Amino acid sequence: MIRVCHLYPDLLNLYGDRGNIIAFQQRCRWRDLPVQVDSLNLGEKVDFQKYDFVFLGGGSDREQTLVSVDLMKRRDEFAAAIEDGLVVLAICGGFQLLGSYFMSRNGENIPCLDVLDFYTKAGERRLVGNVAIEVELNGSSFKVVGFENHSGLTFLGNNKPLGRVLSGNGNNGRDGLEGVRYKNVFGSYLHGPLLPKNVRLTDYLIGLCLERRGIKKELKPLDDSFEKRACEIMLRRMGLPGR
Amino acid sequence: MKLRLSLAILAGKLTAMVSRTYGHKGSSLPGMVARRIYPGALRDLAAQVSRGILVVSGTNGKTTTTNMIAGILSEAGYKVTSNLEGANLITGVTTSLIKDAGIGGKITCDYAVLEVDEASVPRVLKEVKPGLLILTNFFRDQLDRYWELDKITGIIREALGQQKQMNLILNADDPLVAQYQKITNFPALFYGMGPNEQSARTSSQTREGKFCPFCGNALTYEYFHYSQLGRYHCPGCDFNRPDPQVEAFDPQIEGGRASCRLVFNGQEVELAVQVQGLYNLYNAMAAFATGLQLGLDVQGVLDSLSRYQPVTGRMEVFNYKGKPAYLNLVKNPTGFNEGLASLRADRGSKDVFIAINDNDADGRDVSWLWDVDFEMLGEDHRSYNRFICCGLRGEEMAVRLKYAGVPADKVTTDENVTQAIKDTLNGSAGAAYLFSTYTALWPVQKIIKAITVEGGAAR
Numbered sequence: 001m002i003r004v005c006h007l008y009p010d011l012l013n014l015y016g017d018r019g020n021i022i023a024f025q026q027r028c029r030w031r032d033l034p035v036q037v038d039s040l041n042l043g044e045k046v047d048f049q050k051y052d053f054v055f056l057g058g059g060s061d062r063e064q065t066l067v068s069v070d071l072m073k074r075r076d077e078f079a080a081a082i083e084d085g086l087v088v089l090a091i092c093g094g095f096q097l098l099g100s101y102f103m104s105r106n107g108e109n110i111p112c113l114d115v116l117d118f119y120t121k122a123g124e125r126r127l128v129g130n131v132a133i134e135v136e137l138n139g140s141s142f143k144v145v146g147f148e149n150h151s152g153l154t155f156l157g158n159n160k161p162l163g164r165v166l167s168g169n170g171n172n173g174r175d176g177l178e179g180v181r182y183k184n185v186f187g188s189y190l191h192g193p194l195l196p197k198n199v200r201l202t203d204y205l206i207g208l209c210l211e212r213r214g215i216k217k218e219l220k221p222l223d224d225s226f227e228k229r230a231c232e233i234m235l236r237r238m239g240l241p242g243r
Numbered sequence: 244m245k246l247r248l249s250l251a252i253l254a255g256k257l258t259a260m261v262s263r264t265y266g267h268k269g270s271s272l273p274g275m276v277a278r279r280i281y282p283g284a285l286r287d288l289a290a291q292v293s294r295g296i297l298v299v300s301g302t303n304g305k306t307t308t309t310n311m312i313a314g315i316l317s318e319a320g321y322k323v324t325s326n327l328e329g330a331n332l333i334t335g336v337t338t339s340l341i342k343d344a345g346i347g348g349k350i351t352c353d354y355a356v357l358e359v360d361e362a363s364v365p366r367v368l369k370e371v372k373p374g375l376l377i378l379t380n381f382f383r384d385q386l387d388r389y390w391e392l393d394k395i396t397g398i399i400r401e402a403l404g405q406q407k408q409m410n411l412i413l414n415a416d417d418p419l420v421a422q423y424q425k426i427t428n429f430p431a432l433f434y435g436m437g438p439n440e441q442s443a444r445t446s447s448q449t450r451e452g453k454f455c456p457f458c459g460n461a462l463t464y465e466y467f468h469y470s471q472l473g474r475y476h477c478p479g480c481d482f483n484r485p486d487p488q489v490e491a492f493d494p495q496i497e498g499g500r501a502s503c504r505l506v507f508n509g510q511e512v513e514l515a516v517q518v519q520g521l522y523n524l525y526n527a528m529a530a531f532a533t534g535l536q537l538g539l540d541v542q543g544v545l546d547s548l549s550r551y552q553p554v555t556g557r558m559e560v561f562n563y564k565g566k567p568a569y570l571n572l573v574k575n576p577t578g579f580n581e582g583l584a585s586l587r588a589d590r591g592s593k594d595v596f597i598a599i600n601d602n603d604a605d606g607r608d609v610s611w612l613w614d615v616d617f618e619m620l621g622e623d624h625r626s627y628n629r630f631i632c633c634g635l636r637g638e639e640m641a642v643r644l645k646y647a648g649v650p651a652d653k654v655t656t657d658e659n660v661t662q663a664i665k666d667t668l669n670g671s672a673g674a675a676y677l678f679s680t681y682t683a684l685w686p687v688q689k690i691i692k693a694i695t696v697e698g699g700a701a702r
Contacts, residue, residue, distance in 0.1 A: 010453065014391070016613030019646070026646050060391040129607070147608045191610050196642055226645055229656070230638035 002028055002209045004037040005051040008059075008067050011042065012094055015149065017057030019193030020089060023202055024053065031220045033206070042070050048081035052209040056094030058191065064093045071097065071113060079115045087208045088185040091194060095179065095187035096120045096152055116182050117157035123172075126151045131168030131190055132238050133178045137204050144198045145234040146190025154189075156180060162188050167238040184208050197234075199227045248288075248348040251281035255341040270330035274337030285333065288340040289371040291350040294321065296371055297533065300359045300399075301379030301420065303578045304526040305331065307518075307557050308379055309358040311530035311548060318547040319539050321353040327554070331360040333367055361395050365402035375536065376403075377412040377529055381419040382451055382470060383611070384575040392419070392451050403427050412532045414525065415487040416472040418462060419452040425482065432536050434528040435487035436503075439494060441521075442466035442473070457482050469521065469584075470577045489532045494524055496588060499560055499567070501527075507535065515549050519558045519569070519585045522578075527551075556684045558585065563668045563695040568675040570691060572684050574605070576614035579678070583619060586676050593627050594670030596663060598634040598683040605680040609636050612643045621648025628672040631663045632656045634683050664690050 006021050021037060028035035040046050048054070059067065071078070082088060090098055100114045103121035112120075128149045135144050144163060153172035161171070162179025170178035171189065179188035186205070188194060195202040203219050210217065235241070255277035262272055277284045289296060299309045306329040313325040324343035326335045336357050343352045359367045361381070383392050396419055403423060411427070414420040415435035424431040444466060452471045455462055460479030467473035476483035491503040491514065501524050502515035516527045527548050534544035553559045556572035573579040586593060601607050620627065621644075630653055632640040637656045644654050657663040664687065667675050679687045 013614070015608065016610030019610065019613030019643075022613070022646050026648075060393055062393065147610060149608065192608075193610055193613055196613070196646055197639070223651065226638060226641045226651070226654070226656070230636075230642050233636075233638055 001034045001036060002053065002206070002213075003051045004035060005046065005048075005054045006037055006039045007046070007054060007056050007071075007094075008041055009039045009057070011063040011067055012057035012059040014058045014060060015092065015147075015191035016193050017055075017091060017191065020055055020057070020091070020195040023193070023195035023199075024055075024205065027199070027202055027222065028206060030222055033210075042066060046074055046077075048074070048077050048086060051081075051086065052212060053087045053089070053205065056088070056090040056097065058092030058094055064097070068097060068110075068112065072111075075113050075115070078113065082115055082183060082185055085184050085212050087205055087212065089195075089205065090185070090187045091191055092150060092189055095189060096154065098180070098185070098187055099154065100157075102152065116180055116185065116187070117159045118154055118180055119157075120152040120154045123151045123153045127169040127173055129168055130234060130238060131170065131178065132166040132235055132240055133163035133168075133170065133190070134166055135163035135201065137200070142200050143231070143235060143240070144190065144194070144201060145231050145238075146188070146192040146194050146198070148189045149191075150189050154180075162186055166240055184212070197227050197230045199224050245348060247281040248284060249346055251277040251284045252341050252344050252348060253346055254280050255284075255338065256346075259338070259342070270326065270328045270338055271332065271334040272338075273341055274334035274339075277341055278334065278337055285337045285340060286370040287348065288337075288344055288350055289355065292340075292352060292355045293350075294353040295374035296355045296357060297375045297377065298357050298359050298364075298367065298371070298373040299377045299379070299529075300361055300364050301377075301414075302361065302382040302384050302575065303581075304379040304522060304529070305329075305358045306554055307523065307526040308377060308529045309356055310554050311526060311551055312377070312533050313356045314551055315530055315534050315539065315544050315547045316354050316356065316537075319534075319543055322351060323354045323356060324350075324352040325356040326358050329358060329554075331358045332363050333370075336363075336367055336371070361399065364399050368402045368406060372406075373409055375410050375412060375533065377533060378414065378420045378423065379525065379529060380414055380417045380470075380472065380577075382575055382577040383614070384606070396422075396456070399423070400426055403429075410536060412529060412536060413485075414472070414529070415485045416468060416474070416525075417452070418456065418471065418475055418482070418484070421485055422456040422482070424485065425457070431485075432489070432532050433485045433487040434489040434491075434525075434532045435484065436468055436472075436491045436494065436524070436528075438466050438474070439492065441494070442468060455479060455482050469581060472525075489528055489535065491524055491528055494521055496521060496524075496585070499558075505531065510541075512541065512545060514545060516551055517549065518551070518553045519588075520581055521584070522581045523558070555688050556679060558582075559688070561691050561695040563675065566674055568668055568677060568691065568695060570677045570679070570684075570688060572681065573678045574681055576611055579612075579615040582678055583616065587619060587623065589674055589676075590626070591674055592672035594667045594672040594675045595627060595630045596667040596675065596677040597630065597632050597637075597640050598660065598677075598679040598687055599632070599636040599640045600634045600680045600682045601636050602682045604682050609639050612640065615643075617643055617647035617649070620644070624649050624653065627653060628670050629653045629655065631667055633658075633660050633663045634680065660686065661690050665694060668694065
């Protein structure tokens with residue numbers, strides 16, 4: 001049984017974030033892999049040890065502050081679970097939350113969970129639009145597409161990015177990097193949502209969850225023709241070769 | 244200044260004529276041209292409207308409510324100008340007054356009923372002083388443009404704070420709308436829907452406004468009608484659903500008709516409109532409350548509403564070889580969910596067409612499709628013959644349906660919109676439902692019209 005924890009679905013659901021959970025869940029079900037999703041909201045106790053996959057979405061400023069305060073109380077357990085190989089996907093605001101701090105426009109540093117090595121600072125304008133990145137997983141690279149909408153600019157320290165920007169802005173519009181990767185943690189500004197169209201990434205996450213349980217097996221291939229076409233169309237529109 | 248106003252009106256009227264000749268609807272451009280020539284055009288014209296200006300805003304139902312109100316007033320014998328085509332930015336609003344003005348700069352209408360885009364409310368209120376503001380609801384919509392709903396409700400709060408006096412017509416069931424009476428202290432007439440069989444104890448839909456706008460506590464609900472509309476109260480302060488002066492009971496939605504018992508001022512009447520959908524009862528209630536506020540004859544208002552014809556793509560019905568084809572505009576999760584509710588309420592077999600574009604006016608970010616509860620279609624997929632997905636993001640739509648549990652072999656994509664519509668209408672099901680985002684709506688409607696007989700008379 002793969003156990004999934006959707007953190008704060010009530011608050012962090014700005015950009016169709018639940019699509020990531022739907023995609024993860026369905027791709028398990030279609031392969032007869034038992035999967036259970038728990039939705040945990042503000043103030044509810046989270047036992048990170050019992051989960052394989054934790055998802056954090058994005059919210060508005062006010063909602064993110066509420067979440068940040070709540071999650072801070074569980075920071076150490078969360079960090080320990082990450083060191084232990086917990087699979088995490090964090091999008092947009094959820095992604096920013098994993099870094100060390102957020103520097104607001106008036107120069108004030110708002111502390112974040114500090115489980116990964118990066119920081120975010122408020123930008124002048126919003127970075128909005130379609131994005132394509134090149135991601136390398138297990139030695140093979142592929143393209144991932146999505147939509148970004150953020151004003152925070154993220155700068156990585158010692159952690160690797162999720163991918164390199166082919167089109168769009170990515171973390172800050174300057175260094176050509178998008179998202180973050182550390183152990184089994186993936187952070188990204190890409191929504192759209194991210195997982196339904198980018199099935200190689202989704203399947204990779206499912207594989208990591210199984211591996212963590214000591215199950216090493218090839219995932220049964222699925223018919224992904226809709227997903228592939230949806231990706232190819234966006235790549236073509238961004239002037240990039242498909243696939 | 245008078246000369247510049249005349250010139251602006253003339254240029255606006257000429258622009259409208261030219262753009263009509265070229266087959267455009269030309270509802271924003273004339274206003275834009277006129278404002279270039281004389282930026283005070285709207286202010287000057289609006290100040291002359293004799294009986295008053297009515298502004299309609301909110302996320303969903305603006306166009307329908309505006310059309311219903313314009314209809315009620317016209318049938319009561321008043322001369323009305325309105326931006327009925329839904330061009331609701333300040334340019335479209337200006338156009339509607341230019342249409343009514345003579346070259347000399349004089350306005351002849353008694354009332355102006357203006358649909359105004361939520362984000363344009365502050366700008367319009369700077370130039371136009373409405374006697375009545377009607378707010379329908381607030382849902383998430385085009386987040387790439389407006390970012391967050393909090394921001395929209397915030398700028399409207401600010402704009403209203405700068406108004407000296409006006410009357411409000413507010414949806415009591417939406418806390419995001421009802422808050423404005425408490426904020427402004429302006430006199431308000433509330434409309435709302437009482438508890439009924441369909442009301443739910445919980446809401447699975449992605450809800451807005453979970454928190455009290457005044458103290459930040461989570462609102463507690465007795466029941467929901469849809470999304471965040473329902474009976475709520477704040478456990479932390481005295482904010483709660485106001486008692487509506489116009490309240491609907493026993494809503495009946497069937498056979499292309501929506502009706503309810505309407506209670507107001509100790510009286511009870513039947514309200515009926517020839518369009519589907521619970522949300523259309525809300526629109527009709529907003530229009531009814533407006534009529535009541537303006538002191539119109541109640542029976543006249545009800546008669547006018549019963550004759551209301553849906554505007555393009557608001558569950559507009561066409562007749563194709565004896566079977567109904569419904570066209571519905573979709574632009575945000577709540578609107579789409581309501582459209583799907585109508586689809587499900589139809590117990591027969593259905594062919595479904597969905598066109599999704601991601602141009603600026605549609606919202607460039609299509610992630611909102613994942614906030615729509617297509618899972619309800621997956622549950623009863625047997626009553627659907629097939630789904631044909633079209634538009635710039637048709638593939639995205641196909642992905643969404645597949646993940647919602649609709650069998651993949653019932654889902655197809657087609658780049659050719661005309662062919663897709665023909666295939667939908669010629670499907671073996673008893674009815675066709677067509678959903679389209681904004682920029683695909685008129686092309687889709689044109690194609691349907693070309694291949695069907697308009698169905699108004701066939702009902």
